[in-house]
Amino acid sequence: MYFVDTLELKGLGNRSYLAGGPRTAVAIDPPRDIDQVIAAAARRGVRIAYVAETHLHNDYVTGGLELARITGARYLVPAAAQVAFARTPVADGDTVTVDEGLVLRAIATPGHTPHHTSYALEDAGRAVSVFTGGSLLIGTVGRPDLVEPRLTEQLARAQHASAHRLADQLDDTVPVLPTHGFGSFCSSAQAEGTATTIGRERRTNEALTLDADAFVAQLLAGLDDIPAYYVHMGPTNAAGPAPLDLTPPELADAVQIAERLAAGEWVVDLRNRIAFAEGHVAGSLNFDGEGQLATYLAWLMPWGKPVTLLAETPEQIAAAQRELARVGIERPAAAATGTPADWVPEGQAPASFxxxxxxxxxxxxxxxxxxxxxxxxxxxxxxxxxxxxxxxxxxxxxxxxxxxxxxxxxxxxxxxxxxxxxxxxxxxxxxxxxxxxxxxxxxxxxxxxxxxx
Incomplete structure (x- = not known):
């Protein structure tokens, strides 16, 4: 028997996976905050024996290196990915045994990146799932323009070929389990639904229904802006991310909040837009903690600028801190909880619009x-x-x-x-x-x- 658990990262629009048998498992494209992966393994009562990356991610900081270090798992990274840490390089056709009778097979699927690799999970020699990362997604494919502008058309053609390779190698019933496509800007379009198979993609995905020239022309015409922070993700992942620190940030009072604003720092109010419009600290910015916080804040904020978080509860601060760490915003400079009346200096009233x-x-x-x-x-x-x-x-x-x-x-x-x-x-x-x-x-x-x- 085998299992596949999906870990939703809704704020980033991604998924990670834990798959395995009765004793051991593999984690696919794990997030920066690896505690949730470890908890999923504990619920299953399995040991994480392997951690596998489909590619060097451009939209989030991976937890793969740290997860492998903590669990003692072998860290599977595509061989052509240039990284600064020890790992088990994976090439097309390589296999590892996840558990008895359960094998993970690497399938080279360049396109989203030149080194992109998908992994077929095989039970007793039969493919039962394929982890496609940023290759074949639900109704679309991963973007080909995140690595180097001069490679974009070449990678778009590689995406077409990789989609066909997956469809040629795998049965129609095999579930397709991508990392991107659920809100991430690594996807060339958003997922059409929440689940799919090779057969469904064969019928509906334009990478499999259009010829290469038509597909490439359409894919390139539909590409939108790239989030600014993406430029930092690949190098961070290649260097090897530092261990995550989620200890609570320093608390700030109204005077300190005003001082940070005066110094040109960003003060971010995590409340919903209705509450913010009704009353807020003048000069603060509103990024709803429930509304793709990491994507939009990391996209707009000058990289490395100190940020102070404001929210109603400590739990909301902690959730935001976790999400921001996933995109390399390591530590808030400070935080405060309560209401706008608590955050403005005495004698001042909150602003509104x-x-x-x-x-x-x-x-x-x-x-x-x-x-x-x-x-x-x-x-x-x-x-x-x-x-x-x-x-x-x-x-x-x-x-x-x-x-x-x-x-x-x-x-x-x-x-x-x-x-x-x-x-x-x-x-x-x-x-x-x-x-x-x-x-x-x-x-x-x-x-x-x-x-x-």
């Missing part, structure tokens, strides 16, 4: 106002339709382009409200009068605001 719906924006326009409308969606979203006369600056570029926003009160929107909340906090911190349009884009169409691009 308005939240409205698209219907309110439409009413303002119909009433003769000329609001400054800022669209902070990505380019591909903007291409599907926009509000006439709106300024377009994707949220991840806004902190560098604030000077391009016209004078006046700024009505800022995205497709659902989360990114508009981040953008509103950036504008508010810069001293602008802002209104956050906290609404779904379908309401903009209902209000007659959308024009085709």
């Amino acid at each position: 308005r939240r409205v719906a698209f219907a309110d924006l439409a009413a303002a326009v119909a009433g003769g106002e000329s609001p400054v409308i800022l669209d902070v969606r990505r380019d591909a979203e903007r291409a599907q339709g926009h509000i006439e006369g709106s300024t377009h600056i994707p949220v991840h570029q806004l902190h560098r382009r604030l000077g391009e926003v016209s004078d006046g009160t700024v009505w800022v929107h995205c497709a659902g409200g989360l990114r508009a909340g981040i953008a509103a906090s950036l504008l508010d911190a810069a001293g602008r009068q802002v209104v956050a349009v906290d609404d779904g884009l379908a309401s903009a169409a209902d209000a007659g605001l959308l024009a085709r691009s």
Whole structure:
């Protein structure tokens, strides 16, 4: 008997896996916070004998090296990956026995990276799962443009060939278990569903239904911006990440929070955008702790800048600290819990701004106002339709382009409200009068605001 457990990393949009038999197991693409992998193994009553990486990750810091060190597991890393630590190099066709009758077989699948390797789990000689990392995903493939611009087309063609190789080697019933595709920007598109098989991908994945030229042209045309922090992930993983430190950060009072803001540090309020709009520390920024915190904060924040976290409870601080560590934001400079009244100096009141719906924006326009409308969606979203006369600056570029926003009160929107909340906090911190349009884009169409691009 074998098992495969899935470890969801929703904040990063990834999955890791623990697979094995009655006694021993292999961890695939483990996260930085390895305690959850160890806990999964303990629940199964198995020893982690192997840790396997499909590739050097570009979107998160791996816990693989530390997990292997702590458990004594052999660390399987693709042989062509250039790393600065001892590991067991893995080449195409190499196998290891995970447990009696249970074998892990390496399949070279370059494309997401030049050295990318998938792993087929075989029980009694029959493939029962394939861990595809950033190769074949659910309805799509991993991005080919994260390594080196000059290699992008070459890697896109390799993705097509690798998808076909997997489909040729494995039966239609074999479950496909990717690492990316559930929100990670390492995926060229988001997953179509939560589970798939080789057979389903053979019928629906354009890497398997289009010829190479058509697939490559379509893949390259659909590539979007790369999160800025990705440039730091590969080198960190190649060097060998340091052990994780999740001890609580230093506590800050209202005076210290004000001092950190005055010093140009980032003070990040983890509460939801509704609470933030109603009251917050002037100058603080809003990144909802439940809304892809690590992706957006690491993308926008200048790398290495000290960050202080504000939240209602210590548990929320701890959860954010864990998630940020996954992308190399090692230690918050400080933290504070409570409410905005606790975080502002005595005698001062929290700042606030308005939240409205698209219907309110439409009413303002119909009433003769000329609001400054800022669209902070990505380019591909903007291409599907926009509000006439709106300024377009994707949220991840806004902190560098604030000077391009016209004078006046700024009505800022995205497709659902989360990114508009981040953008509103950036504008508010810069001293602008802002209104956050906290609404779904379908309401903009209902209000007659959308024009085709």
